[in-house]
Amino acid sequence: MDLDFTAEERAFGQRARAWLAAHVPAAPLPSLETEAGFAAHREWERELAADRWSAVSWPEEYGGQGAGLVKWLLFEEEYHAAGAPGRVSQNGISLLAPTLFDHGTAEQRARVLPAMATGEVIWAQAWSEPEAGSDLASLRSTARRTAGGWLLGGQKAWSSRAAFADRAFGLFRREPYEAGAGASGPGRDGAPASPEPHQGLVYLMFSLRADGVTVRPVGRLDGRPAFAEIFLDDVFVPDEDVIGEPGQGWRIAMSTTGNERGLTLRSPGRFLATADRLARRWRAQGDPQDTALRDRVADAVIGARAYELFTWASASRLAAGETLGAESSLNKVFWSEHDIATHETALDLLGAEGELTDGGGGADGGGGGAAGPAYDWLDGYVFSLAGTIYAGTNEIQRDIIAERLLGLPKGRR
Amino acid sequence: MRFALDAGQREFARSLDAMLTAADTLAVTRAWGAGDHAPGRAVWQRLADAGVFALAVPQEYEGLGPLPAETAVAFVELGRHAVAGPAVETVAAAALLSRLAALGETASAERFLPALASGGTSATLTLPDGGPYAVDPHVADIVLAVDEAGLRLAPGHARVRRSLDPARRLAAPLPGGEPLAKGPSVTEAARHATRWAALATAAQSLGVGLALLDRTVAHVRQRTQFGAPIGSFQAVKHRLADVLVALEFARPLVFGAALTMAPGDVAAAKVATSDAAYGAARAALQLHGAIGYTAEFDLALWLTRARVLRSAYGGPGLWRGRVVTAWE
Known part of the structure; x- marks a missing residue:
């Protein structure tokens, strides 16, 4: 049992870190939920793809690097730690592409995947x-x-x-x-x-x-x-x-929804970077007497680490030839609730500034020493609120957990 | 990177599980609580023979360790079977004396560690920030106390107090006794021992939570109301699903902490397992209904254990503080 990476894996992570340090935009892109932001994020996908960083786990013939799961997870950790932009191609890369790899034809893969990798088609x-x-x-x-x-x-x-x-x-x-x-x-x-x-x-x-x-x-x-x-x-x-x-x-x-709920939709890197940002901001400006808030900051850190370690355990099981089935429902319930709680804690820490949507205190300009461009806590909060609803509501996931993992009898929904 | 128990570790867990099942451990635990310690001492010796108490003892003192991951494997089983006695304390004492030896103070290590490893001696102790009481000092062979003056072998214990956990007794070590070590090395060794105590407690809590979930799942599958197993009702299902989520995300924190022994990881494991096990206890009691509220029903052994382990070696607030602030 170990948590050690090979020299090659570490070198891959360092290569990703160096590339990101040289390319991540210094100023945050406009929200990808706006027309201008969507275009800017599409351009970022093109930049990633130019050096094969947009879909590292795909085979080289489609624009990837043929990276295995461990390397992909290391890339994700570096990506989020660098404060790189959100992925406008996420739906295609994490949902459609795995479906095409499993069920598509060679012709479909050749036609669809390269244009997905470059952001030409979103x-x-x-x-x-x-x-x-x-x-x-x-x-x-x-x-x-x-x-x-x-x-x-x-x-x-x-x-x-x-x-x-x-x-x-x-x-x-x-x-x-x-x-x-x-x-x-x-x-x-x-x-x-x-x-x-x-x-x-x-x-x-x-x-x-x-x-x-x-x-x-x-x-x-x-x-x-x-x-x-x-x-x-x-x-x-x-x-x-x-x-x-x-x-x-x-x-x-259904083979796609497993991907969606499981570790390919939400890598731990995202939550580690967010929890780290929150902990730094709390150390910089939190009230040490407010232990209730401190405890919630601690829970954000604990949850991110738990999710990271759970993911390494899942990756180890996959590497040993096991499959992940209904376990992806555990994942989905955990990360979606963790994400909301982390952002709620950040907004409570920000106080009156936390409700400003026009570039005020809701955006974390790295005041806690965070790397990369500013992080918009409020935008992250609104995004997190959808997490317990999409990819199968958490109520549906709890039914799956109870019936398939605990073996409880089916009943009326 | 292979973050999974290896074949040897899985076999270790299986053999402890089989031994504790065959030993009728729940009855042994009840006897321990009633003051009959002989069956418990027999189980203790079998655990020692399996190597459990040698895992925290270095090889130069006739141990097998330090092996924190195997220690975590063992304490999950101790929790699942509700084993009574100062097991966490004996492991923490071994960690304390081992670290003192590593810092050059070898006398106490030579004197106590071989017998702790072999099961010949059981220990209990108090540690800074771990509360005033030692667990089961009336049964333990040695009582260690760390305070401002240093580490000492206490001459005995004050009045024995009862715990919510029927198999557990608490008492403060008496003042005085034989000084064993003092100075910064004691402070450092006590921190090290606290990490081991927290790791073993976390693993034990995880085991307690897993046992509570197992028993409750079995109950709701067979208990029928309104013409259907209550486990088919969504309110019941979702409560148990949440228990499983909490336990399955606490588990990797325990083994991650065992691998790194980093202060933040140990603190995270202590917090997450306390919450997960206590959540399991609340759900187990609620879903068993009135039968779960009785002392005679075995569930009580885990329900009360989950509660007391939450506060052992410092409560959730102390450990959450250690997650976000520097703690060594």
Whole structure:
């Protein structure tokens, strides 16, 4: 049992640190939830990609460095410690790319991944619908068979990044329903087969600029258009943009949600850097008599370290050939609540300055000695509030933990 | 980087688990609390034979250590089986005397460490900032006390006090006795011993929490109300899910602390395991209902242990302070 890295791994981390020190912008980019900020973040993706830092774990042929999980985690730690910008390509890199590696064709990977790595194409996620949130399988948007492809109809909601993104990936209900492999048989009374909600779904990619697509940006809590509604009216998608077997979309999507909840969506580096920033600010300006606040700062530090060590344990299990299943739900509940608590503590420490959204005290100009450009605690707080909701609400995760990890009986939701 | 128990460590845990299960440890713990220490001493010797008390003792003093990770493995099992007696204290005493020896004061190490490692001697102690009471001094073979004057072998103990934990007794060491060491090396050795005491307590708390969760999961699966197992109700499920999250994120802190023995890591492990085990205790009591509130039901052994370990060697506030401020 050890926590030691190889000389090669350490050298990789140092190489990342040196590159970041030379390239991370001195002034923070505008919020990526604004049009100007989105463009600036897209440009940052291009800069990362130019030296193969945008997707280090991908094979070299797609623009990566073929780095394993340990190196990726070390890169993430350096990335966040350097105060580098948020990743506007996160949805594509952490959700769509793993799906393409597992279920896509070589042609799809060659066409999609290099443009994703450079930020030339930025991806939005199109899963939720007005009537399908936690119960995602009840989605109603349809993919109707047509010559050479599919016609999409319906409405997607809460689509992250869709306000400014280029393309989207999502799940659609195949229409008309065709009983295929894995479908239920005819009904008991001889009625036609009726599909289970998880069956007959198609996982596909489409352009947000295609004919028939209307994107309506939706302001998040602070008004910034972090997500959008997508209206689809006979939007043509060629067969080449379907991932895997039509009808197997649910199974394919579930392999992606594991990634989303698990360690590839939120690396420990982010929480370590944030907790470190908070602890430094507390030491610089916290009231030593206020032990209640001090205890919450301590919890931020403890939680970040716990998440880091938990992740090293997970990486060790993966390296030993084990798989992570429902454990990713433990992860998701932990980091999402930790993130909110850390930012709440920072805002309480900032006091009256903590509510200013126009570049006031909510932005940490490194007063605690933090490396890199300023960190906007308020923006981080608003972002953190979504964490217990997206990627499967924490209530759904607790059901999964109870049923699959503790073995408790299924019951009514 | 391989942050996982190796085969030897897993086998060590399995063998301790098997031994403690076969020894009917819960009955032994109840007997200990009732003043019958003979079965507990027999379990103690078996733990010593398995190497548990040699892990904190260096090889030059007939020990196997220092092996903090293996110590953590062992104390998780001690917690899971609610083992009674001054086990944490004996390990802390071994760490104290070992560090003194490393600083040049070898006399006490030569005198006590081999017998601590072999199980022939049990120890209890008080440490600075660890509270006035030593655990089970009426049973321990030696009582050590560290205070401003230095380290001494106490001549006995004051009145024995009862603990919420029915298997635990507390008493302050009597003043005087034989001085063993003084000066800065005692201060340094006491800090070192405090880290080992906190690590062993943290591991024990983790084990207590895991046992509480196991028992409660088993209970809610078989207890039926309103025509369904209560474990199928979402309020029950979510409470237990939160217990598992807290325990599974406390666990790596324990083993991370064992690997680094860094003050901040040890403090983090102490805080997180205290909270996780206490949270497990509260959930276990609530979900067992009235039966869990009885002294005769075995759950009480872990419920009360989780509470007292939270304050052992300093409460959550002290240790949280040590996470954010420099502590050596």
